Amino acid sequence: MTEDAHSVAARLLLSVGALVRRLRQLSVVGELSMPERSALARLDRCGPATSAALARQEQISPQSMGTTLAALEERGLIKRSRDPDDGRQIVMAVTEAGAEVLRAGRDAPAQALAAALTASFSPSELRDLARAAPLIERLAGAI
């Protein structure tokens, strides 16, 4: 059993590394970088939240999240508002423009990925990938 886990781990490391490497090359020209898409999608999914809360959920430092959120705000994809009860907190929320970018998948990585999936993968392979995605997400949280 352990041997199996080891070989799955080794194959996942290589495949996932290769995919992210490619995706990052694409996001140079795109509308959303990988961390930006991740933060924006979480805000959209979970509702307004503070920078610190998002950082905890995304498992990165508050400083890194601050940088990402600043970039999103500068482009009008999210907006900030001070919490009236706790003056320290600044609550971030997705704007209409931000939701639209997500809905349309209007960013290079998502489009390239969807195109490649459509062009080169069978319905059954798509199903296998769809089944694996939540497992991979859970795996990221379990490490």
Add this chain to the structure above:
Amino acid sequence: MTEDAHSVAARLLLSVGALVRRLRQLSVVGELSMPERSALARLDRCGPATSAALARQEQISPQSMGTTLAALEERGLIKRSRDPDDGRQIVMAVTEAGAEVLRAGRDAPAQALAAALTASFSPSELRDLARAAPLIERLAGAI
């Protein structure tokens, strides 16, 4: 069909991004970084090759590959030898120490991944992940 591909793409982007983010945090203390593991594994799998050939296969720039290979060589995991026929080329090969590191999975990302898989995933989930890994690798090549 296209809609399906889009939603699979969106979920893969998020899950794969989260996993790699976590893995990179681990490889700070580990024996192999993500690109090092990738290059070393390919050399092991495909046999000796030049830096330029490896860069093409891994889809990164020759300069980036040069940096990665220099780090591997410094630790004795690969060794270089000039090609006697073509004086420009330098052929890299995995050393005994390098092969041993790969065989033992003796690096933080691989160990953490294997441990998490063993602890938190059922055999059927492991099978799903094992089935997805080659698809993800193919996807990286298809983008």
Add this chain to the structure above:
DNA sequence: TATTGTTATACTCTATAACTATA
């Protein structure tokens, strides 16, 4: 002229450390 490899430089993503403001 094309290719291999190297050096110099810069950008993105992330981290730690040190600070200010509020609780």
Add this chain to the structure above:
DNA sequence: TATAGTTATAGAGTATAACAATA
């Protein structure tokens, strides 16, 4: 004192540009 957020700095991974050596 603890927490939210910011600023400064650094390291890893990648890129492009410019160069030397060989084909």
